Amino acid sequence: MVGVLGTLEARQGDRELPVGHARRRSVLAALAVDAGRLLPADVLVDRVWGERPPVRARSTLRTYLTHLRRTLAPTGLAILRRDGGYLLDTGPDTVDLHRFHRLLASARRQPDPHTALGQVEDALELWRGEPLAELDTPWAQAVRERLRRDRDAAEADRADWALACGRHHELLPELVARAEAEPLDERVAGRLVLALYRSGRQADALSHYHRVRRHLADELGTDPGPALQELHQRILTADPALSPADTEAPAVPRQLPSVPRSFIGRTDQLAALDDRGTTVISAIGGAGGIGKTWLALTWAHRNIDRFPDGQLFVDLRGFSPDGPPMDPAVAVRGFLDALGVTPAHLPVDPHAQAARYRSLVADRRMLIVLDNAATADQVVPLLPGTASCTVLVTSRHRLPTLVARHGARALSLDVLTAAESRALLGADRVTADERAADELIALCGGFPLALGILTARTGRELAELAAELRETGLDALDDDDPTASLPAVLSWSLRHLTDEQRTAFALLGIAPGPDHGLAAAASLIGASVPQTRKVLRALEDASLVERRPNGRHGMHDLVRAYAITAARELPEPTRQAALHRVFDFYLHTAHNAYRALAPTRDPVPLTPPTTGSAPLYPASTRAEAMRWFDAEHPTLLAVQRHALDQREHDHAWKLAVVLGKYLLRRGLLDDHLTTWEVGHAAAPHSDDPTGEVTTLRGLGLAHSHTGGYADALVHLRSSLLVAPDEVQRTHTHYALAEAALRHHDVANGLVHARHAVRGYRHVGQPVRLAAALALLGELRGVAGDHRAAESRCTRALSVQRQHGDHTGQASTLSVLGTTAGSTGRHEAALDRYTEALALFRETDNTHQAADTLERLGHTHSALDQPHRARTAWRAALELYREQGRDTDADRVQRRLDDLGGTRPARTTGLAE
Known part of the structure; x- marks a missing residue:
């Protein structure tokens, strides 16, 4: 729509088009005022520039029109050139000015005041500010003045029709303000006198009449006109005809369904609804079966005293299994029935019905619950026009439009906590079999509908229910009643998705792992990253996937189970x-x-x-x-x-x-x-022939790290037997030496370390050779030959520094620290360990950092520095515990106990 009744804008749906700078917008406004009529170029120049046209005004005008044609092309609007003039080719409702006049003319033809009122209110809603605000030419000023008179006349007609419809109560504030602004306008005075009288304020009505009569006498030297005098006389005689025949006392609807009996917890969410501030719309979002309606109804019943003028409720059937979402016009009609509008006074036009609904709830303290909405477009026509009402909207979609354009507060609903889940199952059943209860809660993942379905099966033990859920999965939560079947409820969420989105949902279900980043999801579904982002956003809006930290997406386990079922259809x-x-x-x-x-x-x-x-x-x-x-x-x-x-x-x-x-x-x-x-x-x-030798070697080393030396030797010796070449054999000799060192088998370790040194020297791998030299040195040190240990490690360190092998340097420095400490050179050991620790941290090697911190503690203890020893051991203890290395943690804890150290739950400092 092209806006003229306020700041100029051109819109396509909800999108404002970039018409351009002010003068270009002025050209569009000049055309829009007479849309469908051919305007000569000179007329347009006069409308846009008035008495100060630019040099080459026609050329400038053509340039603006060229830009406008390009911008308006997506809307279907066209600017045509004919016979030296220009025409905005568009329908009668495309320009708000013409829609205003059409609605106003239609309203004045209506015999029914309710229909007329609805149409004139729709017309007045098109005004958004000063008409033709971009223009300051004589033509624009004249148009603005004419439009002001048209709007004043429309406002006057609206007041008359509102009085005829019995809406005198809501009109009073407006009429009082208008009467103060225009104290000599007898038509305004008559409306206010009549509204006061109909509101039961006869004395105020007569008082205002006399005030107007004095003003007229003082200012104009005249008496009130015949119409106002007649109204005064009819009030004095209490003429029964002054009461409108169709005055309706608004009903007080009480449409809320009953309180959900099984509602549990949600303390934070209820508090968030309580603490709404100035927000009047709350949009509760979440997956199907997550408990959105229960939360809305529970809050509504707990706060029912805040809404003395009534509560409206409608299920918009956004995800119903047996039909499309409800047309909002149907919901409006239902609300009008609840508000006491009789068929005889029901406007025919849907827009008029919506206006009537907004009028009836205006300034009333009401609660409006719009349950199970599919889209924001379904909700917007049902929103009241004033801030006196509170609106709760529930939807599986996030409805960002309500947040962005209507100030709604979004409230996302997640699964129940473990404590809430236990409460939902029932204290007696949980106490009778806590193990089964815990398993059932874990299998349901806190999903309220799943727990509710199981809770309803009162004749069965929790252990039996847990076994069924464990063995049959989602089938255990199926039911003949679709509203009590989790698979059925989840299936309704897929109905609004495109084929691409449904396929992506199913593939995300079968993808391994708890969650995935955007790039991984793109590879999974075989789409570009921008397209994947769009698909994921749609699934997130539908509450089928969850956005997790660092831009990752995942699914609740039960939703994933349904996605796996959906994937079987692919x-x-x-x-x-x-x-x-x-x-x-x-x-x-x-x-x-x-x-x-x-x-x-x-x-x-x-x-x-x-x-x-x-x-x-x-x-x-x-x-x-x-x-x-x-x-x-x-x-x-x-x-x-x-x-x-x-x-x-x-x-x-x-x-x-x-x-x-x-x-x-x-x-x-x-x-x-x-x-x-x-x-x-x-x-x-x-x-690949290297696969077996590599995995045997890796498995052997893994066993050696977890304490299984015998298993380690079995796999490492098998790796040596199947090694296809010298390089692979050398790698395995090195692994055997490393495992032997870890399990104090020094003799075997020395044999394999020497094989590794010779092998790496022969195949020309200097970095690996340096690592083997350092390992040989460490074994020699354990055997008591500290001089040989230091010599080999020093040579290894030189090569590692030359090649930038930080990991190798850190390991070798740690060995040199142990060697120095074994020979009583504790200050030198301290230096080596400190340098090694810095490198382990640089490479994020927390495993060896923990070992080095423990050795640092020993060194500080040897130097009689108990405080520093305690700090190092505490840092080592924290890392050991994080890594699940219980034996190492117990050993360090004993050291701390010997120092008189406490047992902190967490430490900082050296561990970081």
Whole structure:
């Protein structure tokens, strides 16, 4: 619509078009006032510039019109050139000025005052400020003056029709203000006198009449006219005809459904609704079955005294299984019935009905509950026009338009807490079998409808219900009544999605991992990142996916279970292709992060990613790589396990390689062992001959880290047997030496360390050779030959510094610190450990940082520095506990107990 009755604007739907600077907008306004009529160019120049046209005004005008045509093209509006003039080609309702005049003319033809009132109110709502505000020419001033007179006449007619409809109470404030502004206007005075009389204020009515009579006598020397005198006389005689025949006493509706008996908790959300401030609209959003309606009704009943003028409720059926969403016009008609409007006084036009509804609730203290809305467009026609009413809207969609344009407060509803879930199950049932209750709550994930369905099955034990839910999944929450069936309720949310969105929802259900970033989701569904963002936003608006920290998206477990069911409807090739794309995404992206984490290690040979998979380069530094792995490692573990299940064996064993280094640095030893077990299970089925030897070696080292030396030797010796070349054999000798050192098998460790030194020297890998020298040195030190230990470690450190191997430097410095401490050189040991700790922190190696902190504590203790020893041991203890290294934590705790240290729950300082 092109606006003239206020600040000029051109709109297409809800979008304002960029018409341009003020003069260009003025040209459009000049055309719009006479839309559909041919205007000569000279007339347009006069309307826009008046007596001060620019040089070459016609040329400038043509330039503006060219820009306007281009801008207005998407709206269907056209500016036509004919016979030296221009015409805005558009329908009668496209310009608000013409719509205003059409509605006003129609209202004046109506025999029914209610219909007339609704139309004139629609007409007046089109005004938004000063007409033709961009123009200050004589023509514009004349048009503005004419339009002011038209609006005043419309306002006067509206007041007459409102009085005829019995709306004298709501008119009084307006009439009092108008009478004060225009004390000599007898028509205004007559309306106010009549409204006061009909409101039961006869004395005030007569008093105002006499006040007007004095003003007229003092100012004009005349008496009131015949109409006002007649009204005065009829009031004196209490003429019954002054009471309108169709005056309706507004009804006080009480439409709220009953209080939900099973409502539990939601203390924070109820408090948020209580603390609305000046907000009059609250939009409660969340997934189907999450308890939105229960929350709205519970709050409504608890606050019913705040709404003495009534409560309206409508189920808008936005996600009903048996029909489309309710037309808002139907809801308006229902509200008018509830407000006591009889069929005889019901306007015919839907716009007039909406205006009548707004008029009836204006300035009344009412609660309006709009339940189960599908879209904001369904809600907007039902919003009152004043701030006296409170509106609660529930929807599975987020309805951002209500927030942005109508000031609504969004309230997102999540699952119940564990305590609320237990309360919903019932104290007696929970006490009778707490273990089953806990399992049931975990399986339901706090989903209110799921718990409510199970709670209703009163004749069955919780253990039986938990077993059924565990064994049959979502089927256990199905029911013949669709409103009591979680699968049915969730299925209704899919009805408003596009095919693309439904497919994405199903694929997100089968994607491994608790959540995913945007790029991973794009590879999964095979779309661009912008398109994927749009799809995810739609699913989030529908409360089918949840936005999580750092831009990730996930699903509630029960929603995911339904998505998995939906995925069964997709063709098998579609599912397999999506999984292969996401496997490729995670393997290649993790490999890129691994290269930043361990730049001196050999890259893992990968085939190019499949079409539609777009891996990232998430890190250029070790710290960035660790942060990426921190965010992704639960998902990576799930991806690796799923790859094995899907017989994607190359992905499974190669993920063990690229993920293992991170897990070890973080001290996640159980995950480290599991990852290598999955990799080892996959490797024999791979075509890559290095898979088996690599995963046997990795699995052996993982066992050595968790205390299983015998298992470690079995796998490491098997790796040595299947090694296809000298490089692989040398890697395994190094791993055997490392495992031997960890389990104090010094003799075997020395043998394998020497093999590793000779092998790396022969194959020309200086960084690996330096690591082997340092390992040999450490073994010699444990054997008591501290001079040999220091000599080899010093040579190794020189090479590691030359090649920028920070991880190797940190390990070697730690060994040199131990060697110095073993020979009584504790100050030198302190320096070495401090330097090593800094490097471990730089590389985010919290596993070895914890070990180094423990050794620092020993060194401070040897130097008789108990305070510093305590600080270092506390930091080590915190890291050990975070890593689940209970044996190490107990050992350090005993050291602290010997010092008289306390047992803090958490420490800071050196651990950070």
